[in-house]
Amino acid sequence: MRKRLSVVEYTKGILSGDRVVLSRAITVIESKLDSDKVLAKQILREILPFSGNSIRIGITGVPGVGKSTFIETFGKHLTSLGKRVAVLTIDPSSKRSGGSILGDKTRMETLSNDSLAYIRPSAARLSLGGVADNTRETMLLCEAAGFEVIIIETVGVGQSEILVHGMTDFFLLLMLAGAGDELQGIKKGIIEMADVLVINKADGANQNIAEEAMGTYRNALHLSPKSASGHITQVVTASGLEGKGIPELWNMISDYQKLTSDNGYFIRNRQSQNLDWMHERIRQALESAFYENSVIKRSIPEIEKLVREETELPVVAAERLLALFLTKKSEEPI
């Protein structure tokens, strides 16, 4: 293990925008070592007052929709305006030790060489309830390091879009034109969460069907209720490859930030995201304490057998296990 810095060194490095220190601090946050967990908490407490000054943008879409190219072009547009941009990816398929479908080094080469940009694939622990705590905390570090736009990227697998929606201010769904898209690939709830649907690859021969798809989705969304943010979900076309539609998209996001800051939704939404995050952690910790309790571990196979065979009611079996946990729980740490 590489030598750790002191809390003060991490904090000073992050606040001065030193990306080597930032990267090392993120490594501490992602670490499973108990000593690192203590250190991570100390770093986070120090930088917390300097976090939050950003617009957090979630970007998702099915594989093949052109996310990397889109984010590279979008990111370059932002840095051309002098904005500091951090791109974090949540990859539900990656293992901490193994490879990652999002994190390979060859992606977003131009953007990663840009001095105003910072790209970090997140080794997301999509545990039980699926909270990617690392990504949330990495986001805070990036904000403290002065990044004004945080892009959180994910593929549309499992619960990952819901996670990303729960930690961002603005949610962008990349789509492809083409028959069948309505019923496959994109989950219904995801469209409802989006602040903008972007029909990507609206270039060359694709232009016409992209425009058509835009019309279809506009009609469909017409029936959706207005969002609590006061923003009406938009449908646009864009080309990550050619850059078409990208400046307009950034203007829309800036308008959104202004609108929701003025009407108070921006801060309300972040506050409720923080609360949700806390309650999700509580839920996870309670379940871990239960299922990792040695008495429960010993008893559960037999009780599960009775339930499976329908010789015991599930509710009664649950009560029996809870009673065991109750009598034993004070002996073990939660």
Place this chain on the structure above:
Amino acid sequence: MRKRLSVVEYTKGILSGDRVVLSRAITVIESKLDSDKVLAKQILREILPFSGNSIRIGITGVPGVGKSTFIETFGKHLTSLGKRVAVLTIDPSSKRSGGSILGDKTRMETLSNDSLAYIRPSAARLSLGGVADNTRETMLLCEAAGFEVIIIETVGVGQSEILVHGMTDFFLLLMLAGAGDELQGIKKGIIEMADVLVINKADGANQNIAEEAMGTYRNALHLSPKSASGHITQVVTASGLEGKGIPELWNMISDYQKLTSDNGYFIRNRQSQNLDWMHERIRQALESAFYENSVIKRSIPEIEKLVREETELPVVAAERLLALFLTKKSEEPI
């Protein structure tokens, strides 16, 4: 409160198919009184060995799809074949004391007068995680009372379809033909859960567009992976009003029952539903114990405030609350 019978009286009454006793037993199961909870558990333990001998059919669809008429016609077809049919409804909008959009007495009048049918609106407690325990247990009582087909009906609100899918053997989704259906009303995941999509109201002038919709959905489903049951999701048209397609539908369900009994899926699925039910109960009980703990109740407003204002990290706040719970929990019942 009406006088309760003895456990033996309830058990004998249910096993002999006495529907007055059955109804009174269901009332005990739905009761919130502690004494009734004990009684309910005793009744359930007695009848458990006699439950399970049925096909459990979940039926859902958006309001206006014609569920009542469909179920009435479907139920009458089953009773005409000599089958004993119980219809239970889960209504997420109902309050125990108040009205119910599904449970009003004027619905399914013909079926409710049929001596082979039993209709019971369930006062579903869709709590926290949304488990309708009452409905599951009511189903067991109905089975012990000799009902061979159990229909669980719900409207497509919130998590109710997922709940019903989790307690049934066969899942039937009622749909309407017509533009926009694909994107509105029906949640994407629901279509994937269905064993059959029934385009209802395929009568009169509607016939043609129903056939068209059937084709569209068949094409769309063509891309879906095969289910673990070995059954391939079907798309059919039917008319609850005229009875068209109803006998064929019952034949399909009978074939499904035979197929999945032979290949072992039927029993495997029920076993895993029982386990899920137990774990869901455990989850709920752990959260109740936590949030109803007096120390937590006292501490949570202040800690939530810190989290909302971003002066405390959500994960750290969660840890503080868990530590409080840990030191205090042995003093209170879980």
